[in-house]
Amino acid sequence: MTETLLSIPLNVLDLRDNDFFMFIGQFCSQDVVEYLKLLEDYLELIDVKKKLAFRRSDGSYLIKIGVQYDINELTKNLRNALISKGQMTNDLAGRKAYEFLRINIPGSLPSLTTIQTKLAKEGLRAVEGEFRYNDMIKYMSTVNSKFAFCAEDRTTAERKIIYDTRSNSFVGFSPPLDEYGMPRMKYFQTDSIEDLQCWFEQEDISKLLNLYMIQPINSNDQKISPYALAAYGTNGKYTSFDIIRRWFKVFEESSSQGIRIIGYSTDADAKYLLGMRLVSGFFATLLNSPISKHSLLLTIDIPKSWSWFFLPRQQLFLCMQDAIHICTKLRNRLLSTSAVIMMGDGLVSIDYLLQLIELRSKFNHNLVKSDICPHDKQNYRSCEKLCAAIECLQEINDSHATVVYLSIIRCIIIALIDPSTPTATRIYYAWLAVFVCRLWRTWLNLVPKQDFNDRISQMANH
DSSP: HHHHHHTTTTTGGGOHHHHHHHHHTTTOOOOHHHHHHHHHHHHHHHHHHHEEEEEOOOOOEEEOHHHHHHHHOOOOOOOOHHHHHHHHHEEEEEEEHHHHHHSSSSSSSSOOHHHHHHHHTTOOOOTTTTTOHHHHHHHHHHHOOEEEEEEEEEOOOOOOOEEETTTTTTEBBOBBTTTTTTTTTTOOSSOOOHHHHHHHHOOOOOOOEEEEEOOOOTTOOOOOOEEEEEEEEEEEEEHHHHHHHHHHHHHHHHHHHEEEEEEEEESOOOOHHHHHHHHHHHSSTTTTTTSSTTTTOOOOOOOTOOTTOOOSEEEEEEEOOHHHHHHHHHHHHOSSSSOOEEETEEEOHHHHHHHHHHHHHHHHHOOOOOHEEEEEEOOOHHHHHHHTTTTHHHTTTHHHHHHHHHHHHHIIIIIIIIITOOOHHHHHHHHHHHHHHEEEEEEEEHHHHHHHHHHHHHHHHH
């Protein structure tokens, strides 16, 4: 093997014509040499070479610039198509599923690093705490909309610290808020190991991810995908006033670029509920509020006969809870194994739903056990299926409390989620849900605690 390698000339890559064939003859049979000569002398191949390239005096070929450009563009488009396919697969399936597919189908999908690099070059990769107003404006123009609803929500995040090369900062620490309630971008930047050690010892590591989504609104009821405005880690140590100041800041920045934020939506967190009450003036007053003299105030045409409607007529923006989140919260409380829910002399329990599945045909109720015990706590589809089985559930003995509880969820779906519900019907079912909850709460306040304990003990014995 060593002798063979030593016999290879240094100019092996420059060999042409007879010199090349003589070199091949040293290592291969004459049949291989004749085959290569056939390829060299193939007339149609020579004609193709003349069309696509220039022949140098030494016998080598130089591909024409136009041909090389077309080939490069084709290769570039194919590569971009592959990356776009990988990006879409990663967005729809998730990181773990993407890695599983990539490992089991080698060469079919690009690496995650390649996808992230492409997004960074196009300016689509967000920096923690960055509110991307300019990109939002571009997206809103593509969907031909100037009105939007903003949704804010928190979710549990993995507690870890990473270094972001793009922003030259450490991500994972909880960034402090400025005077507008906005997170400070690139706050954790340092070249000192002592500073980094100090941060690990003194700063909070983010346990939650705060996400801002923009939902464009248009006049023809077209379904438009939402846009991720910003995301950042947080430790949850902020007040309702920080939330309000942040809402005002997002509203002003969007308005200055021609986008009108109609309102904000969030879950039932106590801080956000208080913020919504203060902003809307619903049995609460926000001192030194900039709303009263703002030039973009909305005037709500409330009939004078609606003495029961307590929302002020003028609002800068509307506030509402995420209806889907409310439904899943109520469903999760129903499915909880630790919570005891009583309503009158009845018990709200999944046991009645399990009886329904065991005693009645699926053709009637369309339920399976995975609807009652879902692994995904945000599975809204199971809420719809549970509510659709209310009539069948009424046939189960002592299930009246569970029926009323599911009826509250169904009222919320009809009033706030179903797009086909008329306005008058929305108001009816919204007030029906509120009335039942208020009546239930009044009963809970009036019944002595000892009666609850006795009732729970009695049910436990049975």
